[in-house]
Amino acid sequence: MRPLWFLLQKEFRQIFRDRGFIGRLFIAPAIQLILLPMAANFTVKNVNLAIVDHDHSTMSAKLSNKILSSGYFKLAGYTDFNSRANNLIENDKADIVMEIPKGFESNIIKEGSQKMAIEVNAINGVKASVGFGYLSGIINDYNTDIRAEWVQPEASTQPQISVISSYWYNPALTYYIFMVPAILVSLVTGIAGLSAAFNIVKEKEIGTIEQINVTPIKKYQFILGKLLPFIVMGAVVFSVGLLIAWIGYGIVPIGNIAILYLFLLDFLFAILGFGLLISTYTETQQQANSLMFLFMMVFNMMSGLYTPIDSMPAWALFITHLFPVSYFIDVMRMVVIKGSGLHDIQMQILYVFLIGLVLNTWAILNYRKTT
Amino acid sequence: MNETVIKTNKLTKRFGDFVAVDGITFDVHKGEIFGFLGANGAGKTTAMRMLCGLSTPTSGEATVAGFDVFTQPEEIKKNIGYMSQKFSLYEDLSVLQNIEFYGGIYGLSNKEIKEKSKELTEKLGLFKEAKKVVKSLPLGWKQKLSFLVAIVHEPKIVFLDEPTGGVDPSMRREFWDLIYDAADRGITIFVTTHYLDEAEYCNRVTIMVDGKIEALDSPAGLREKFGVPTMDEVFYKLARQAKRSAD
Amino acid sequence: MLFGLPVVQIVLFGFALTNELKNANIAVVDNSKDIATQQIINKMEGSNFFHVQKTLTNPSQIDAAFKSGKIKLAVVFPTNFNQDLLHLNKASVQVIADASDPNTAMTLTNYISSIVTDYQGQISQNSAIPYTIIPEVRMLYNPDLRGAPNFVPGVMAMVLLLVCVMMTSVSIVREKELGTMEILLVSPVKPLMVIISKAIPYLILSWVNLAAILLLSVYALDLPIKGSVPLLVVESTILIMTSLSLGLLISTITSSQQSAMFASMLGMMLPTMLLSGYMFPIENMPVVLQVISNIVPAKWYYIIVKDVMLKGLGFSAIWKETVILIGMTLFFLVIALRNFKIRLE
Numbered sequence: 001m002r003p004l005w006f007l008l009q010k011e012f013r014q015i016f017r018d019r020g021f022i023g024r025l026f027i028a029p030a031i032q033l034i035l036l037p038m039a040a041n042f043t044v045k046n047v048n049l050a051i052v053d054h055d056h057s058t059m060s061a062k063l064s065n066k067i068l069s070s071g072y073f074k075l076a077g078y079t080d081f082n083s084r085a086n087n088l089i090e091n092d093k094a095d096i097v098m099e100i101p102k103g104f105e106s107n108i109i110k111e112g113s114q115k116m117a118i119e120v121n122a123i124n125g126v127k128a129s130v131g132f133g134y135l136s137g138i139i140n141d142y143n144t145d146i147r148a149e150w151v152q153p154e155a156s157t158q159p160q161i162s163v164i165s166s167y168w169y170n171p172a173l174t175y176y177i178f179m180v181p182a183i184l185v186s187l188v189t190g191i192a193g194l195s196a197a198f199n200i201v202k203e204k205e206i207g208t209i210e211q212i213n214v215t216p217i218k219k220y221q222f223i224l225g226k227l228l229p230f231i232v233m234g235a236v237v238f239s240v241g242l243l244i245a246w247i248g249y250g251i252v253p254i255g256n257i258a259i260l261y262l263f264l265l266d267f268l269f270a271i272l273g274f275g276l277l278i279s280t281y282t283e284t285q286q287q288a289n290s291l292m293f294l295f296m297m298v299f300n301m302m303s304g305l306y307t308p309i310d311s312m313p314a315w316a317l318f319i320t321h322l323f324p325v326s327y328f329i330d331v332m333r334m335v336v337i338k339g340s341g342l343h344d345i346q347m348q349i350l351y352v353f354l355i356g357l358v359l360n361t362w363a364i365l366n367y368r369k370t371t
Numbered sequence: 372m373n374e375t376v377i378k379t380n381k382l383t384k385r386f387g388d389f390v391a392v393d394g395i396t397f398d399v400h401k402g403e404i405f406g407f408l409g410a411n412g413a414g415k416t417t418a419m420r421m422l423c424g425l426s427t428p429t430s431g432e433a434t435v436a437g438f439d440v441f442t443q444p445e446e447i448k449k450n451i452g453y454m455s456q457k458f459s460l461y462e463d464l465s466v467l468q469n470i471e472f473y474g475g476i477y478g479l480s481n482k483e484i485k486e487k488s489k490e491l492t493e494k495l496g497l498f499k500e501a502k503k504v505v506k507s508l509p510l511g512w513k514q515k516l517s518f519l520v521a522i523v524h525e526p527k528i529v530f531l532d533e534p535t536g537g538v539d540p541s542m543r544r545e546f547w548d549l550i551y552d553a554a555d556r557g558i559t560i561f562v563t564t565h566y567l568d569e570a571e572y573c574n575r576v577t578i579m580v581d582g583k584i585e586a587l588d589s590p591a592g593l594r595e596k597f598g599v600p601t602m603d604e605v606f607y608k609l610a611r612q613a614k615r616s617a618d
Numbered sequence: 619m620l621f622g623l624p625v626v627q628i629v630l631f632g633f634a635l636t637n638e639l640k641n642a643n644i645a646v647v648d649n650s651k652d653i654a655t656q657q658i659i660n661k662m663e664g665s666n667f668f669h670v671q672k673t674l675t676n677p678s679q680i681d682a683a684f685k686s687g688k689i690k691l692a693v694v695f696p697t698n699f700n701q702d703l704l705h706l707n708k709a710s711v712q713v714i715a716d717a718s719d720p721n722t723a724m725t726l727t728n729y730i731s732s733i734v735t736d737y738q739g740q741i742s743q744n745s746a747i748p749y750t751i752i753p754e755v756r757m758l759y760n761p762d763l764r765g766a767p768n769f770v771p772g773v774m775a776m777v778l779l780l781v782c783v784m785m786t787s788v789s790i791v792r793e794k795e796l797g798t799m800e801i802l803l804v805s806p807v808k809p810l811m812v813i814i815s816k817a818i819p820y821l822i823l824s825w826v827n828l829a830a831i832l833l834l835s836v837y838a839l840d841l842p843i844k845g846s847v848p849l850l851v852v853e854s855t856i857l858i859m860t861s862l863s864l865g866l867l868i869s870t871i872t873s874s875q876q877s878a879m880f881a882s883m884l885g886m887m888l889p890t891m892l893l894s895g896y897m898f899p900i901e902n903m904p905v906v907l908q909v910i911s912n913i914v915p916a917k918w919y920y921i922i923v924k925d926v927m928l929k930g931l932g933f934s935a936i937w938k939e940t941v942i943l944i945g946m947t948l949f950f951l952v953i954a955l956r957n958f959k960i961r962l963e
Contacts, residue, residue, distance in 0.1 A: 003476045014464060120757050168717055170717040
């Protein structure tokens with residue numbers, strides 16, 4: 001075990017001598033955790049609405065007012081001309097166009113109903129459905145207002161089903177709490193997991209690995225000596241991240257923090273195995289760089305960080321379930337936002353451990369001191 | 372002084388159809404400075420790697436420090452030292468830290484490490500520089516330090532792979548002084564090089580051509596055998612028959 | 619690898635990335651178990667959006683189901699649901715959503731609401747409730763609310779940029795590193811020719827990539843090109859030029875392949891992903907980021923592709939963005955050439 005001790009001593013000395021160390025471990029995560037959630041804010045608000053009013057009645061005015069004072073919408077244009085409104089949608093100045101037809105007020109009062117055309121730019125499907133959801137909700141409310149004004153309560157013979165909605169765990173409906181834990185996972189992956197690959201390949205390139213190969217150091221000692229420092233780094237980055245989440249965003253995990261750390265260990269086991277595996281297949285730092293970049297991109301895009309996993313086609317789902325990253329993001333969100341417990345995440349713990357076993361075994365088999 | 376520390380018999384290494392080392396047979400005695408010469412591609416490095424336990428031979432036999440290269444590579448590693456072409460010190464660590472590291476992994480106790488550190492830094496004349504990173508040392512110092520670190524555990528044999536590349540002649544002379552010093556203490560030196568003037572420093576040399584040993588004797592003996600005044604010309608005579616040209 | 623990688627990217631990200639909602643697992647707690655609840659539940663089961671996962675027996679199980687990630691939303695019918703409807707003309711349904719992801723929660727809730735409203739309309743005895751505004755909605759450009767229309771143009775921008783900026787800069791810097799650049803410059807060949815010769819292979823490669831991307835979009839992703847294909851190709855070529863000149867610029871300010879790659883990633887990939895508008899809504903960002911997004915070429919290209927490919931608009935709609943892109947190209951080129959000349963002295 002003594003050789004292992006000397007290996008670790010060397011690794012930590014090298015890490016501390018590296019000037020970029022403080023930057024990588026503290027500043028870069030801090031910046032990313034602050035900038036990214038600001039960008040990854042998917043809240044639908046400030047929907048640009050263009051109103052085409054052919055009626056100019058009290059009702060049309062009241063409806064418009066109600067919509068605009070709801071806080072969800074910004075007026076993109078108020079016009080008499082359909083063509084102008086269409087232009088606004090084409091130029092992305094308006095997201096939704098609402099057309100109040102001529103005879104709006106009189107039709108509602110006399111005929112009892114009035115159709116109203118609404119056009120929504122649906123290129124971004126989520127924005128379209130949420131935005132339209134806001135609008136139809138307000139229109140429904142306005143309907144109720146009209147009836148309250150014009151109809152005697154006892155005369156109501158129509159069945160009404162009211163939908164009472166409640167939003168659990170995140171009643172403020174903010175995106176920070178959803179994104180910050182996930183972004184932290186991405187950070188830990190990059191700093192702990194992929195840097196490990198980089199570190200080993202650097203030694204390969206310089207030639208110090210060959211020197212190690214000639215010494216009595218055993219395979220497992222060398223590998224442990226490489227992995228342990230990165231486990232420590234991963235834990236440090238994670239802790240710093242949790243702190244920033246708390247101080248910067250007021251995010252306090254509802255669930256048990258110990259569970260998070262337990263999963264972190266499980267995760268690091270897997271992702272470091274992955275880093276190790278990559279290092280056995282690359283010879284130069286440049287190769288390692290390209291591969292790492294590729295994987296980080298794939299992880300960032302396909303692990304459910306920004307887009308939901310459930311919507312992916314079957315083959316993509318399959319791929320996603322091979323990444324330890326996807327499970328960790330899931331677990332982070334579950335434990336931090338909802339307070340999920342150990343037995344809720346037991347499958348995830350198991351899968352990640354299995355993935356880790358496979359990756360590490362594969363890597364160790366690959367890594368040979370003698371060619 | 373006549374104890375055999377390296378013994379090979381028809382040692383061969385094949386990579387597919389390519390025969391890098393073709394049935395070489397030789398002995399090395401304790402305390403000898405044994406030179407392995409040859410052009411690039413002749414097979415020197417491959418042969419050395421087999422003896423270090425870095426590469427498994429395809430066929431033949433070899434024992435190093437009394438251990439078999441096929442079945443006991445781990446034992447061999449405990450008893451040898453190695454200095455590669457790239458020097459292989461950790462450039463981002465200090466001189467003392469490098470000594471401490473290699474001492475530690477070769478099993479030296481803390482006390483022994485301290486003593487060795489003192490001894491090495493004095494021998495090299497480094498005092499303040501001992502705490503500085505290796506990267507800041509001039510090339511000649513790095514080279515000497517590399518060698519001394521390679522023998523920090525007083526191994527039976529030390530393997531040097533083209534150790535003097537890129538260094539000027541006066542530095543090379545100082546380097547060889549260190550080698551003589553080690554040989555006097557009973558450490559066997561196995562060195563590969565393509566600098567033929569260094570052949571003169573060795574007790575015996577072999578010259579490899581196309582994977583085979585074409586000559587094995589002391590430098591004086593070889594000069595006499597081929598009737599030429601310098602090792603350069605010995606080599607020239609042999610190399611003219613060579614068919615391969617890059618390692 | 620230069621061809622394969624972008625194709626792989628478009629396949630992976632174009633197909634897999636989507637923010638549309640489907641197959642959401644929901645649960646129903648039916649305390650009434652009457653004909654009304656049954657019909658509403660049937661409607662929900664028939665919808666693509668939901669997968670009615672299980673019928674929980676009491677509301678206290680909802681928290682556990684959310685926590686284990688099994689469901690995203692729960693619908694709770696009170697007792698006497700149909701009775702209340704028949705006798706009191708009033709009933710209520712509770713919809714509880716896991717709001718970890720707010721948009722999903724809101725959208726799913728809205729879907730349930732509209733199913734309930736539908737049912738309400740069905741059972742109304744008169745043809746319509748009086749004083750009703752009936753919104754008739756048309757989802758433009760993407761009636762099925764698919765994810766591909768939103769993401770594919772963005773992935774296109776990323777892919778074209780990736781190849782051109784990174785590869786060009788790395789390849790030029792590699793010659794600098796190896797020293798062969800100097801040899802070229804001492805030769806009779808004019809510097810401009812050297813640069814052009816570096817850029818042309820990547821231009822051609824990008825055209826090939828563009829063709830592959832468009833073919834995949836149309837035939838595999840079912841995303842037809844509504845507007846003019848030649849216009850799209852011309853605009854894409856302009857973006858390719860912009861990226862090539864950016865790559866050139868990077869190559870004049872970096873001295874190692876490593877840093878060229880790093881600069882490409884930091885100066886191009888990251889801003890493109892973050893600030894071009896296809897992943898994250900620019901309008902939600904702090905003003906500073908919104909301003910910065912204006913200097914990201916991908917942002918303008920994204921608008922152009924959406925307008926031409928998805929909306930079928932013509933040049934008159936995108937002339938402004940085109941001019942901006944051309945302007946950026948010239949800007950990068952001028953600075954790159956200036957740096958290049960300085961290097962020579």
